[in-house]
Amino acid sequence: MGIKLYTEPQLEKPLMFVGWPGIGKIGIMAVNILRDILKAEQLGEIESWDFFYPKKVSIRDGLLEDLDFPSNKFYYQRLEKQDVIFFIGEEQPSERERVYASGERAYRMANLVVDAALKFGCQRVYTSGACVSMTHHQIKPRVCAVLSSEHLIEEVKKYSNTVLMSELGERREGEGTITGLNGLLLAVAKTRGLESMCLMGEIPDWLSGASFPYPKASRSVLEVFAEILGIAIDLNFLDNMETRIGEIIEGFYEKFPPELKEEYDQRKSLARAEPGKITIQAQIYIDDRFQKGGDEGGERPI
């Protein structure tokens, strides 16, 4: 069990971008799109069998050809100003059938990712995910940051449309939990002396149980990624998907009872000041409209 490298390129202080599936697929979509845009090449993989049950078997004419496991792959690219490594995990190695990673296996996987980061001399690791907040779906999602050390604060404040968790207004002193590997990796990286940062795209609380992606927030995260790398990226190709998903969301929104809609719409004016709180009744109404998974998870307020 371990890391299998296909190649060992000489990279100069690369940045590592990491994505696993989570709420709204915000983080993994952002990391995947950035990898595609930069045409990153395959670097290696974490051997999956110790972490996952295989997804598929191929048997042809009585011969077992292969087992297909969820992939955990590294990619790399040399940019003009900055080398980058990507790690994309198709699934989180969960225990006891939970959706989000926890326990020893998650810890081992996080360490393997950091092993690769240190081997190639990475200077920093970025993870991404969703920040479930009291925002409104018609507002551009902000990017919320959690950092491994204080000296990164000034840097984050320079990113556009980015806030520290403590500035979000909903969390006391910026407290909360980043569930799963997008969070655990920050801790493992920090304990092993590697700077780390989680950049989370905002998603309205009532959409956190939806099964469809939330590309609007992925776009916000991608814009920050582009700033970090000092590159311009064209995200127009996301328009169609955003429109399609937006129509689904508007469909739900239109069916809100008038009093709930009025209460929810207050978020548009309060969003950048003091966000309102969604009532318990309203949340129950909303939750009933989604088939929620049986697992707590994602980046939720405590």
Next chain:
Amino acid sequence: MVGWQTQDIGKLGSRVIDFLIERLGGQEIAEIKPLGFHAFAGVRFKDDLVQVPQSKFWACEKDNLLLFKSDEPAFEHYHFLNLILDFAEHRYQTKEVYTLNGATSYAPHTLPRRILTVFNQPELKESLSGFGLEAMTWEGPPAISSYLLWVAKRRSVSGVSLWSQVPFYLAAREDPQAIKLTLSFLNRRFDFDLNLKRFDREIQDQNEKIADLREEDAEINKYISMLESGMKLDEEEQLKLVKQVYELLEK
């Protein structure tokens, strides 16, 4: 030889292993402890009895055979499967692995069963070509037996999974015909000289019970006749047949 007693279609895996232990004088020699492989959040019970996950090895010295019967692990599958092969390979230099399984089928109980096979190496497939086994083709979620074959292949241990067809309405009960078919193959393959007459009686008894049910219940008779003609049943019809036969064989 490996038999799984979790989701054991037609009770094939466990009955074949139990029969071999009994007839070949298998001695219990080892077990894999369940901690780490099963949830211990409570206890499962069945027919009023507490069920504890078990994973045990038996050795049949005279026939140079190692038997393993187990519940499927809930966690750490890769580690668990390697433990089986570690023991078999390091202690007994096992060269071939056979997994024994039932496969649900639309074929009715009145038609002969077939054994479908999955091999992890073409050489073993070639060497068993004269035994009337049929090749399986399948893409989809893997059974633990396929996972075991894959792990064995990585360790250069050849293996085959035997999937004896079991009519779907017998899947939750025993299918003595499929059990006998698997044992007949093993008898020929390993010259065990096992007397399988016990199963002839069981098959006859089961067939008579189902024949009586067909006489009593025109709907059940119609469903089985449809299967005999190669026709498919809808979900409701399948459910009724499964329920009726399940209750019948409980008596």
